[in-house]
Amino acid sequence: MTAEELKKIKESLAKRYPDLNVVAKGSYLVVLGSFPVSVEGKIVDRYIIRVEFPPDFPKSFPQLYEESGKIPKNTDRHFDRKTGKACMFVHEQWGWLREKYPTIVDFLSRTVNDFLVWQSSFNYHGKDVLGARRHGLEGRIDFYKEIFKTDDMQTIIKGIDYLAREKIKGHWLCYCGSNKKMRDCHFKDILYLRDRIPPKLAREASQQINEFTAKKFQ
Amino acid sequence: MTNTEYLQGILKAQSLSENSPELKALQGKRDEVEELLRSSFEESNPKIVYGGSYAKHTLIREHYDLDVICYFAHNDTAAVETLKDIYEDVAKALEEKYLVDYKTSALRLKGKLETNYEVDFHIDVVPGRFTDDKKQDVFIYQQGGEKERLKTNLAKHISHIRDSELTDTIKLLKLWKVRRGLGLKTFVLELMVVKLLSEHKNKPIDAQLTAFWQALVDCHGNMVVEDPANPSGNDLSQFNTTSMQLMLESHATNTLNLVKNSGWESIFGKPDDASNDAKSKAFSNVAVLGANRTKPWANHAKPQ
Numbered sequence: 001m002t003a004e005e006l007k008k009i010k011e012s013l014a015k016r017y018p019d020l021n022v023v024a025k026g027s028y029l030v031v032l033g034s035f036p037v038s039v040e041g042k043i044v045d046r047y048i049i050r051v052e053f054p055p056d057f058p059k060s061f062p063q064l065y066e067e068s069g070k071i072p073k074n075t076d077r078h079f080d081r082k083t084g085k086a087c088m089f090v091h092e093q094w095g096w097l098r099e100k101y102p103t104i105v106d107f108l109s110r111t112v113n114d115f116l117v118w119q120s121s122f123n124y125h126g127k128d129v130l131g132a133r134r135h136g137l138e139g140r141i142d143f144y145k146e147i148f149k150t151d152d153m154q155t156i157i158k159g160i161d162y163l164a165r166e167k168i169k170g171h172w173l174c175y176c177g178s179n180k181k182m183r184d185c186h187f188k189d190i191l192y193l194r195d196r197i198p199p200k201l202a203r204e205a206s207q208q209i210n211e212f213t214a215k216k217f218q
Numbered sequence: 219m220t221n222t223e224y225l226q227g228i229l230k231a232q233s234l235s236e237n238s239p240e241l242k243a244l245q246g247k248r249d250e251v252e253e254l255l256r257s258s259f260e261e262s263n264p265k266i267v268y269g270g271s272y273a274k275h276t277l278i279r280e281h282y283d284l285d286v287i288c289y290f291a292h293n294d295t296a297a298v299e300t301l302k303d304i305y306e307d308v309a310k311a312l313e314e315k316y317l318v319d320y321k322t323s324a325l326r327l328k329g330k331l332e333t334n335y336e337v338d339f340h341i342d343v344v345p346g347r348f349t350d351d352k353k354q355d356v357f358i359y360q361q362g363g364e365k366e367r368l369k370t371n372l373a374k375h376i377s378h379i380r381d382s383e384l385t386d387t388i389k390l391l392k393l394w395k396v397r398r399g400l401g402l403k404t405f406v407l408e409l410m411v412v413k414l415l416s417e418h419k420n421k422p423i424d425a426q427l428t429a430f431w432q433a434l435v436d437c438h439g440n441m442v443v444e445d446p447a448n449p450s451g452n453d454l455s456q457f458n459t460t461s462m463q464l465m466l467e468s469h470a471t472n473t474l475n476l477v478k479n480s481g482w483e484s485i486f487g488k489p490d491d492a493s494n495d496a497k498s499k500a501f502s503n504v505a506v507l508g509a510n511r512t513k514p515w516a517n518h519a520k521p522q
Contacts, residue, residue, distance in 0.1 A: 018484065019397040033399035036491070039500040039507065043491035046280060048399065069338020072329060078514035081335060090515040097512065114511040124501040133515040
């Protein structure tokens with residue numbers, strides 16, 4: 001990143017978040033400082049945060065760390081205890097988030113803010129009242145149910161398989177179980193999803209489902 | 219609203235009264251720590267007292283720590299031998315109940331249970347040993363420091379700040395430091411404020427703040443601060459470097475420009491920001507909060 005590019009980022013950040021600093025750390029950009037959590041334009045809480053933006057952002061998603069020690073670093077609070085990384089969203093959702101909020105400031109003001117509103121609400125109520133995804137594979141499947149608009153697991157498994165493949169063909173049978181060729185059924189839909197979910201993530205989900213199924217029938 | 223009224227509003231929002239739930243919780247935790255230390259070092263009977271911003275009256279709600287001082291008698295050998303032993307033995311005792319972060323001289327306590335894992339209790343335990351029977355000066359261990367031991371004097375530190383007549387200004391500048399994520403020790407900031415504003419004590423608080431930032435701009439990296447308890451020996455090298463001072467100068471310049479062009483709210487926000495009242499209003503309307511928000515997830519199953 002050039003000094004000029006870094007200066008531009010600093011300027012855009014300073015307008016929205018004057019308390020946050022941005023520094024280049026190797027090929028990463030690191031945003032750190034006091035983050036004001038806002039609800040309907042009103043600041044309701046603050047956290048000391050560190051957000052690491054990878055060089056290929058927004059293709060890849062950034063990692064958030066909470067450093068004020070106000071949040072327990074455990075699964076219930078959506079932090080990886082070993083790494084301290086926040087789990088802000090199911091990874092497959094990134095394709096939609098980056099489309100809606102493509103800049104560093106967007107990411108902070110929407111995705112990070114949403115996550116910290118959830119945390120502050122938990123601290124305030126002593127429990128989750130806003131709703132979080134279920135942990136691990138279950139939360140992931142819930143997300144696939146939403147994007148495939150079905151609860152039918154056969155459809156979801158087939159759909160994930162089509163997302164996991166490097167290429168798909170229009171003459172293949174549609175994942176929805178209609179027995180129609182895909183080009184005559186959900187081809188546009190699956191192409192739309194493939195634009196947003198990398199095959200690697202779909203393969204990871206597929207592998208988790210296989211492992212879960214194998215365990216269940218052992 | 220005048221600048222002074224506005225800044226007093228910020229101070230009020232940042233104050234932690236003796237009856238506040240945060241301070242009561244902190245004091246409860248501090249009592250637990252004292253009990254643990256007393257039972258671990260029963261024969262030594264160390265002196266355990268409050269230090270830090272609580273004792274100096276410079277606590278702010280946004281970022282507060284409670285220093286718990288644990289000093290052993292100079293001739294005590296019942297539990298420990300060297301300063302390093304003291305530091306390590308106190309840490310070991312605390313590790314029974316807490317996760318302990320080893321800072322230069324202090325031991326930071328965090329939650330160890332699943333329900334509070336890595337939650338910061340805002341408590342620093344500072345072990346040390348009195349230099350003699352007078353029980354005034356103390357040696358504390360310095361992990362990774364230039365010198366392994368540092369002579370200090372808690373009472374002098376506390377009175378230097380608490381009696382400076384600048385505690386309100388110090389609180390606001392601590393808030394400025396925290397909000398900007400400045401990697402400057404609070405102790406050093408306090409010394410700087412007392413040094414730079416010694417001639418400005420009678421001025422209104424907004425004038426004191428601008429005088430402080432202006433002094434940072436004017437010093438061009440040539441300021442030297444000294445520890446009143448150990449003028450020649452304390453390691454203030456973190457501050458007494460050109461790069462640190464130039465960083466502060468840059469932040470001070472930016473702050474002065476913001477005050478001039480956009481007013482004080484651009485530095486300290488609104489007085490009711492992040493207040494309990496603001497939280498109560500925001501978090502009671504769950505339906506509004508829940509709509510269209512990205513839901514957190516965890517990439518691993520919950521431990522059984």
